[in-house]
Amino acid sequence: MITCQRAVFPDSEFDAKKGRGERPGFPHCICAIEVFPDGSEIEHRLAPPYPERLPWNRGDPYVTFGFALGAEAGSYKHAGYALPSPAIDLYAEYMVLHNTEMCRGDDGKEPGPSLIKACRRYGVPTMDPAYKEQMRALAYTKAKLTPEELTALQDYCLDDDCRSGLRLFRAMRPHLDLARAPIRGAAMMQLEMMRWRGMPIDVPLYRRAEHNAAAIAMKMRHELNRKLNFEIFYSGIFKRAAVFRMMQQRGIPIPVDPKTKKLSCSTRLIKPMIETYPEMKIFYEDKRMLDAFTRLGLEIGTDDRHRTWANPFGTKTGRNNPSTKALWGLPHTMRSFMRPSAPGMAIAQIDVGAEHVGIAAALSGDPVLMADYLTGDPYRQFAVAALGIANPTAVQRQVYKACVLGRIFGMGAETLARNLGISRSQAQRILDQMAARYPVLQAWLERILVKAAHLVPIIATLGWSLTASGTGADERTFLNFPMQANDGELLRLVFARAGDLPIIGCAHDSFILEDRIDRIEQTVWKMQEIIRAASRDLLGGFELRVDFKPSEDLTVYPDRFIDKRERDDGMRHWNWLMQLIEEAEFDESERSGGRGRVDGSLDEGLLQAAETDNDANLEEAAAAAAFEI
Amino acid sequence: MAENVSTDPAPKRDPSPKRAPGNSGSHPEAESITPLSVGEVDDAASLAIDQKHMEDFASPDLEPGTVECLRPPKGAFFTVMPEKANERWQNRAYYFVLEMNDRDPYLVAKPVADAKKDEEDTIRPILLVRFVLMNGTEGLWPVKLNPPDGKTNKWNTSAMNVLRIAESGKWVRIISKGEYRYNVSGKTMEQVPPKFSDRTFQQLVNEAFPADRVIRSLDHPIWEELAHGSTK
Numbered sequence: 001m002i003t004c005q006r007a008v009f010p011d012s013e014f015d016a017k018k019g020r021g022e023r024p025g026f027p028h029c030i031c032a033i034e035v036f037p038d039g040s041e042i043e044h045r046l047a048p049p050y051p052e053r054l055p056w057n058r059g060d061p062y063v064t065f066g067f068a069l070g071a072e073a074g075s076y077k078h079a080g081y082a083l084p085s086p087a088i089d090l091y092a093e094y095m096v097l098h099n100t101e102m103c104r105g106d107d108g109k110e111p112g113p114s115l116i117k118a119c120r121r122y123g124v125p126t127m128d129p130a131y132k133e134q135m136r137a138l139a140y141t142k143a144k145l146t147p148e149e150l151t152a153l154q155d156y157c158l159d160d161d162c163r164s165g166l167r168l169f170r171a172m173r174p175h176l177d178l179a180r181a182p183i184r185g186a187a188m189m190q191l192e193m194m195r196w197r198g199m200p201i202d203v204p205l206y207r208r209a210e211h212n213a214a215a216i217a218m219k220m221r222h223e224l225n226r227k228l229n230f231e232i233f234y235s236g237i238f239k240r241a242a243v244f245r246m247m248q249q250r251g252i253p254i255p256v257d258p259k260t261k262k263l264s265c266s267t268r269l270i271k272p273m274i275e276t277y278p279e280m281k282i283f284y285e286d287k288r289m290l291d292a293f294t295r296l297g298l299e300i301g302t303d304d305r306h307r308t309w310a311n312p313f314g315t316k317t318g319r320n321n322p323s324t325k326a327l328w329g330l331p332h333t334m335r336s337f338m339r340p341s342a343p344g345m346a347i348a349q350i351d352v353g354a355e356h357v358g359i360a361a362a363l364s365g366d367p368v369l370m371a372d373y374l375t376g377d378p379y380r381q382f383a384v385a386a387l388g389i390a391n392p393t394a395v396q397r398q399v400y401k402a403c404v405l406g407r408i409f410g411m412g413a414e415t416l417a418r419n420l421g422i423s424r425s426q427a428q429r430i431l432d433q434m435a436a437r438y439p440v441l442q443a444w445l446e447r448i449l450v451k452a453a454h455l456v457p458i459i460a461t462l463g464w465s466l467t468a469s470g471t472g473a474d475e476r477t478f479l480n481f482p483m484q485a486n487d488g489e490l491l492r493l494v495f496a497r498a499g500d501l502p503i504i505g506c507a508h509d510s511f512i513l514e515d516r517i518d519r520i521e522q523t524v525w526k527m528q529e530i531i532r533a534a535s536r537d538l539l540g541g542f543e544l545r546v547d548f549k550p551s552e553d554l555t556v557y558p559d560r561f562i563d564k565r566e567r568d569d570g571m572r573h574w575n576w577l578m579q580l581i582e583e584a585e586f587d588e589s590e591r592s593g594g595r596g597r598v599d600g601s602l603d604e605g606l607l608q609a610a611e612t613d614n615d616a617n618l619e620e621a622a623a624a625a626a627f628e629i
Numbered sequence: 630m631a632e633n634v635s636t637d638p639a640p641k642r643d644p645s646p647k648r649a650p651g652n653s654g655s656h657p658e659a660e661s662i663t664p665l666s667v668g669e670v671d672d673a674a675s676l677a678i679d680q681k682h683m684e685d686f687a688s689p690d691l692e693p694g695t696v697e698c699l700r701p702p703k704g705a706f707f708t709v710m711p712e713k714a715n716e717r718w719q720n721r722a723y724y725f726v727l728e729m730n731d732r733d734p735y736l737v738a739k740p741v742a743d744a745k746k747d748e749e750d751t752i753r754p755i756l757l758v759r760f761v762l763m764n765g766t767e768g769l770w771p772v773k774l775n776p777p778d779g780k781t782n783k784w785n786t787s788a789m790n791v792l793r794i795a796e797s798g799k800w801v802r803i804i805s806k807g808e809y810r811y812n813v814s815g816k817t818m819e820q821v822p823p824k825f826s827d828r829t830f831q832q833l834v835n836e837a838f839p840a841d842r843v844i845r846s847l848d849h850p851i852w853e854e855l856a857h858g859s860t861k
Contacts, residue, residue: 003666039661063667086667170662179668179676186670363680453705453802454816455764461677470762474704482680496670537674 001179002086006062009033009169010044010084011161012075013139013153021299021307023196027075028139029150031158032056033166043162045154050079067091067115067165069185070192077196083189086182090168093184094118095313097175100457100467103316112313119164122171127160135160180463186496190503191310191320194495197504198305199327200341200514201298202560209337209577210296212584217293219580224286228279240265243283252277253418258476267291272406275398276421285573288331297325304341310506312492316477317484318464319491319508328507332563333573340557346520347504347555348513350527352490353545354378355509356483358535359490360408362542363482364444368437376545379404386433403430408445408483410476445479452478460485461538462493484508486538493534501527517556524548696836698734698757698769700788706800706814707760708823709770709792720759720830726771727752727844727851734771736838738845745847749855758792759833763800763816765824769837783808 010032015025030046034056044055056062064084066072068091073083095102095112098121102110119126135156138149145153169176209216221233230246232239243265247254255269256262267288274281300306306327314321322329327338340347352358357378361369372381379401383392386400399420406416417427435442452458452474457465464485468474487508494511495503501523505512511531515523528546535544547553555561566574668676701707710720725742727735728751737745742752756772772788775781787809795801800814800821814821828836844851 001666001672002669003664005664007663007665035662037661037663063663063665086669088667166662170660173662178665179672182668183670183673183676449704450802450812450814453812454814454821455705455762459678461680462673463678468704470702470705470764470766474702478704486680493670493673534673538677540677540679 002061004061004063004086005037006056006058006060007035007169008056008062008064008084009035009162009165010056010064010066010072011157011165012072013135013157014071014075014078015140016071019299021198021301021305023198023301023307024071024074024078026078028145029154029157030054030072030075030079031154031162033158033162034062035166043158045158047150047154050081052080054081061086063088063182064185065090065165065169067118067161067168069188070195073189073192074196077193083186083193085186087185087189088176088178088181089185089188090118090165090172091115092188092313093172093176093181094121095318096177096184096463096465097172099313099316099318099465100469103466104469109314109316112311115161115164115168119168119171122168124164124167124171126164126167127156131156132160177463183462183493183496187492188312190495190498191312194503194505195307195309197502197514198301198303198307199338199504199512200345200347201300201304201306201327201337202339203300203304206298206300206337208581208585209293210298212581212588213293213296215584215587216577216580217290219583220286220290220293224283224290227282227286232283246279250277250279252280255415255418272402272415272419273421275402276419285331289333289573289577292330292334295325298327298337299325306338313464313488315484315488316466317481318460318488319484320488320506328505331573332565333577335563336560336566336574339560340514340555343557344517345514345557346517347561348515348520348524348548349553349561350511350513350524350531351547351553352487352509352531352535353547355487355490355544356408356480357404358542358544359483359486359539360441362535362539362544363486364438364441366438366440366444369441370542373545382434382437385437386430399430403434407431407434408441408480410479448478448482449475452481458482458485460489462489464489490531490534490538490544493538494531497530497534498527501530503527512561520554521550524554696768696833698771698837701760701762701768701770701803703803703805705762705764706802706812706816707762707795708798708800708818709758709760709795710823710825711796711798722757722830722834723774724755724757724834725752726755729855733842735851736834736843738843741844741847741849745852751855757834759825759830760795761823761825763821765826767826767828767833769833 010030012027012030014027017024026048028047030044030050032044032046032054034042034044036042042056046055064087066087066089069087069089076083091112099109113121116126116129116132135153138145138153142149218236221236225231225233228246230242232242232246234242244254244263246252247265252273254263254265255273257264257266257269265283267284270280270284274284298306299308308322308326311321311323324330327335338347353376354373357369358373360366361373361378369378372378375381377397380392380397382404383397383400384390387396392400402420403416406419411419413424413428413431416422416431417424420427448458452468455468455470457467458478458481459465460482466477466481466485468478491506491508495506502513502515503511504514511527513520513523513527528548531546532543535542552564552567562571562574566572712721713719725737725739727737727749737752745752754774756774758770758772759767760770761767770792772792773782773785775785791801791803791809791811794811794813798818800816800818802812802814804810804812
């Protein structure tokens with residue numbers, strides 16, 4: 001713990017450039033209220049050119065408070081200041097305190113609050129939203145402000161945003177966990193730095209896909225009907241009933257959505273079945289690609305980098321919940337639109353291996369599961385023990401993997417039977433084998449349910465919590481809550497400690513970094529050490545595995561990033577996608593008599609993209625050849 | 630570009646800072662918020678909350694909301710009020726209900742149920758029992774009764790058993806495994822006192838079954854629907 005004699009409430013005004021994939025604009029002003037132990041205050045008003053050192057940085061420790069501190073992180077970065085530490089983000093703390101309340105609605109979790117909404121929740125006087133909009137419009141629309149406009153913006157920044165933040169802190173203070181809040185605050189700023197860096201995108205190729213998205217989607221629909229030999233798209237419209245008919249005719253069990261209790265063919269429910277039913281694998285993979293193409297719209301800045309809001313704490317388990325339009329929200333095939341930004345650059349992917357199994361092993365203290373996890377392949381170990389054989393096949397391993405993951409996600413015998421295409425009694429036998437092999441885990445999972453049923457908060461390692469609602473859906477939620485909530489805590493601690501490591505993307509169990517080729521391996525090593533140390537700190541000394549194989553997980557310019565699953569699949573979907581783009585372009589060219597686009601609205605940007613097509617194709621071929629080697 | 634209007638970097642305390650003409654007003658409060666002791670990122674190991682923790686406090690009070698006529702949720706402990714020898718039927722009562730798939734149940738007045746009993750097997754007697762969860766949420770549990778012909782149903786029998794355990798002053802949780810089984814909470818009534826609201830049992834019944842869900846006559850449209858079907 002560190003004792004701070006002063007507290008600072010900074011805020012800045014800038015053009016957020018929302019939805020454009022750009023970095024936030026240079027700050028028009030940075031203001032702050034500095035509070036001293038005797039209650040006195042200093043109001044700071046800064047404007048460009050900014051001083052070398054922040055005036056409240058006096059050498060002794062002080063704590064910085066803000067609401068959505070990520071925004072201020074961008075302004076600090078622009079002005080050349082180090083990110084503040086320790087720092088507490090009242091937005092993050094609001095999410096921690098009110099998660100259960102925000103999850104009570106029928107439509108899932110509510111979005112996070114604005115500063116005004118948070119102030120109202122705590123009965124704190126705050127600004128008029130119309131005034132905020134007026135000031136925001138000023139910051140967003142004008143590149144250069146008059147002295148009067150700057151003064152008005154500073155007045156607003158200081159007297160409304162900073163002051164509201166200070167008042168909100170006073171109101172929230174009795175509820176705040178000041179010991180753990182700085183970890184969340186640091187993570188919020190580093191998540192914003194991830195967005196600041198952005199993911200490098202092969203924009204010419206991506207634009208070709210985006211330009212032809214409608215035509216590609218149409219081809220995909222036809223192709224999916226053909227592959228399944230069933231008309232699940234009729235006149236371009238998806239027919240759920242047709243999917244049910246197809247599944248019925250082929251003896252494939254139709255899942256029931258646990259929330260609605262109705263039959264469903266949502267890709268979420270079909271996914272666990274794809275290794276058992278080849279038709280459903282085709283349906284799942286193609287439908288996801290198709291859905292992605294119908295809403296394709298990556299936010300890409302003028303520097304050819306994709307930036308999107310990670311939406312930290314956006315799920316009830318506290319994990320990030322980025323938009324489905326984010327690159328990492330698209331099917332893994334489409335992640336290959338990313339490639340290192342320039343010669344000499346490389347991208348690395350680092351995965352936390354079997355993260356949920358590792359967390360379950362550590363938290364439950366099950367010695368057998370811990371030992372199995374530490375072998376590097378817990379699923380294989382389980383299959384070996386359950387089947388009494390030395391070398392289980394890939395299919396056998398898959399069965400026991402489905403069982404382990406399914407059980408810690410609240411799966412019962414019926415669902416396991418459906419997913420694996422086996423009888424209910426066979427599925428029950430496998431679940432019983434698991435209970436016999438991991439009795440400590442089993443008892444721990446039961447204890448979590450018993451505790452949740454008391455309708456008291458279940459609290460993760462750094463304070464994220466959820467209280468059961470008393471409805472039937474609670475059981476599944478709380479079986480996997482400790483794993484998901486703690487992987488969220490781990491991710492935040494990793495970000496908080498990663499500092500300037502060049503993270504450009506993350507999923508819940510993986511991190512993407514971009515750096516110069518000559519130092520990428522060193523960067524990866526540092527990142528691995530941070531993840532290992534963070535897992536030890538949160539899991540009572542138990543260390544999670546951190547996977548990185550240079551031969552598979554390192555992408556060097558001009559190659560493009562390839563997800564492991566796509567690579568294992570022989571780039572089948574990526575090659576198909578390239579073929580569809582070319583076909584769509586050929587068709588368009590045919591329709592316009594080979595004279596460019598039909599609508600004749602060929603603009604400068606598209607012309608440029610068209611000119612680079614050949615290069616892109618050559619690079620594709622080179623990448624494919626490199627892969628074959 | 631505007632000039633830098635920062636205050637002097639040297640610590641300069643201003644007990645009456647200049648008021649700025651903002652929208653919400655500048656009102657420095659006298660009460661100080663510092664010094665503050667806060668955690669550090671490197672302290673995570675000592676700050677990590679032991680996941681074996683078991684809190685011993687109940688959830689905050691909740692205002693009574695709507696009342697549902699449903700079996701207590703499987704994910705939560707509940708209890709019921711015991712019957713007192715001289716004050717029976719204060720928090721439970723027998724009713725007739727009409728149940729249809731995918732529809733909320735109707736309460737059926739006894740004379741109507743008697744008149745329809747030979748032609749409608751969708752009407753059945755139930756015991757409505759008031760229950761409460763640990764967070765104060767109240768509901769009405771429709772406990773189905775074994776038919777008078779002597780054929781018992783293990784679900785009905787086991788539900789009555791769970792009811793008896795709950796009314797003996799225990800927090801219980803229902804588990805469905807071929808019949809209703811139960812879990813008794815380690816928390817006692819003294820540790821987590823049940824928070825029944827001040828509403829009467831009849832008020833709860835009225836909230837669970839508003840006027841349009843009570844059948845009092847033989848010309849109610851539901852009979853027409855049952856006899857000839859509906860496109861609803």
